Each structure stands twice: as C-alpha cells, then as structure tokens.
Amino acid sequence: MPVAISLAVWLAFIALASGSAAAQSNVGDVYCGTGVETGIGIVFGAVAGLGLPATGFYVGRAGLSYMRAGGNPEKKNQAKEKLVMSCVGFVIIVLALISPELIDKVGSQMGFGFSDCVQPF
Numbered sequence: 001m002p003v004a005i006s007l008a009v010w011l012a013f014i015a016l017a018s019g020s021a022a023a024q025s026n027v028g029d030v031y032c033g034t035g036v037e038t039g040i041g042i043v044f045g046a047v048a049g050l051g052l053p054a055t056g057f058y059v060g061r062a063g064l065s066y067m068r069a070g071g072n073p074e075k076k077n078q079a080k081e082k083l084v085m086s087c088v089g090f091v092i093i094v095l096a097l098i099s100p101e102l103i104d105k106v107g108s109q110m111g112f113g114f115s116d117c118v119q120p121f
Contacts, residue, residue: 032117044097051093058086 031037066079104114 032115047093047096048119051096052090055086055090055093060089062086089102 031040062082062085063078065117066083069075069079100114107113
C-alpha cells in the first residue's frame with residue numbers, strides 16, 4: 001500500500017511540475033538566456049574535452065598492458081578486461097554526446113523537440 005501512495009504522490013508532482021512545460025512545443029524554451037543554457041554548454045564541453053582524451057589514454061594503456069602480457073594468461077585476461085572497460089567508457093561518452101541530437105530528431109517526428117538554447121552542440 002505505501003508503494004501505491006508514493007507512486008500517486010510522484011505522479012501528482014510530475015503533473016503539477018510539468019503543467020507549464022507541457023504546453024510548450026520546444027522543451028527548454030524557459031532556459032534560454034539563463035545560466036542553465038551556459039551550464040549545458042560547459043558540461044558537454046567538459047565531457048568532450050576531458051572524457052575523450054582520457055578514454056584514449058586508458059585504451060592505449062590497456063593495449064600496452066596486453067602487448068606486455070606475453071604468454072601469461074592471467075595478465076592477458078586482466079588487460080582484456082581493462083580494454084573492454086575502456087571501450088565501454090568510450091561508448092558511454094559518445095552516446096552522451098550524441099543522445100540529445102538523437103532524442104531531438106525522434107522527438108521532432110513526434111511533434112516536440114528541444115529548444116535551440118538547450119542543445120549542446
């Protein structure tokens with residue numbers, strides 16, 4: 001029973017909080033010219049500027065560990081695991097960078113889209 005009450009409270013909150021935003025055709029119009037617009041640019045710039053070189057560093061380090069493992073299967077497995085995790089990190093960063101554009105493209109087909117001021121690139 002407490003789960004149903006909690007769910008009802010969250011649904012009521014979402015309905016009340018998104019009432020003014022639901023009338024907009026472009027999500028994010030209220031953030032144009034505010035600090036949120038600047039913050040979005042800073043966050044996505046930091047992800048691209050710091051995340052991609054860091055990923056390259058870790059992929060290179062894991063590849064070097066794999067090459068230096070020689071015939072030791074334990075070291076090879078550890079290096080493979082590091083390489084896979086580095087590649088997963090790269091995929092997460094790339095998805096974080098391209099997902100707003102993908103969501104905007106899909107949303108525009110459904111009748112809504114992001115405002116120009118909240119699109120990171």
